[in-house]
Amino acid sequence: MKGEILRGHLDMLLLAALARGPAHGYAVIELVNADSGGVFDLQQGTVYPILHRLEQEDLIKSRWVSHAGRQRREYEITSDGRDRLDVARADWKRFSRGVRGVIGEAT
Amino acid sequence: MKGEILRGHLDMLLLAALARGPAHGYAVIELVNADSGGVFDLQQGTVYPILHRLEQEDLIKSRWVSHAGRQRREYEITSDGRDRLDVARADWKRFSRGVRGVIGEAT
DNA sequence: CCGCATACCTAGCGCGGCTAGGCTTAATCG
């Protein structure tokens, strides 16, 4: 899947993944890629900076957790994050409706 | 509708508009904006450069037409353009399917 | 004759995601 198509939608995808439950960064990547049915192939260099930004915006929060002797940063969505996700979902609906209106297709 | 969401989808939208029939730039803008049901609000500064690029890629072609004593550049989609549009539509389906898979929603 | 709508154009910026790297520790394999 080509690059720039994800512009502006990535926040939503990561928030949606974390809305299912806390997860560490590496897991978020695999979650999104898997849930997309192989459509997306997010890279670490794409995801980690976004997670940091989302945390700064208080949409998610993190804590260090040790697992199998190793340190993981576990992220959890905040209530602000859920609100933002709701907005993003609504925007997505509008957006995809707009696209369908122009290209004239179901789905 | 915020900005970067259209990234990578604009070519498809303009090609789709022109697939309905030849039109000049200004009309393309209004067509897309109208067909989107008011979701998009494309500006001239966004659309004209894209039309030029699409023409360079031989996806559309243009000719000057005089209308009511004025000069318009009328664009028409080429067969390469239709092929590209088909690909873009397929990509759009994949993309939106991927998003739905992650955010877990119909539409 | 003024202002608005129509119709075209472009330079330059801003920023988001990707590329491409780098670090550490646990597990696996020869």
Add this chain to the structure above:
DNA sequence: CGATTAAGCCTAGCCGCGCTAGGTATGCGG
């Protein structure tokens, strides 16, 4: 045991696209 892979984390910097903000010209209604 030493080497390689996988699991995890991170960041600097580039690149390209769309937007902002400007500019021009003409026809038409008041």
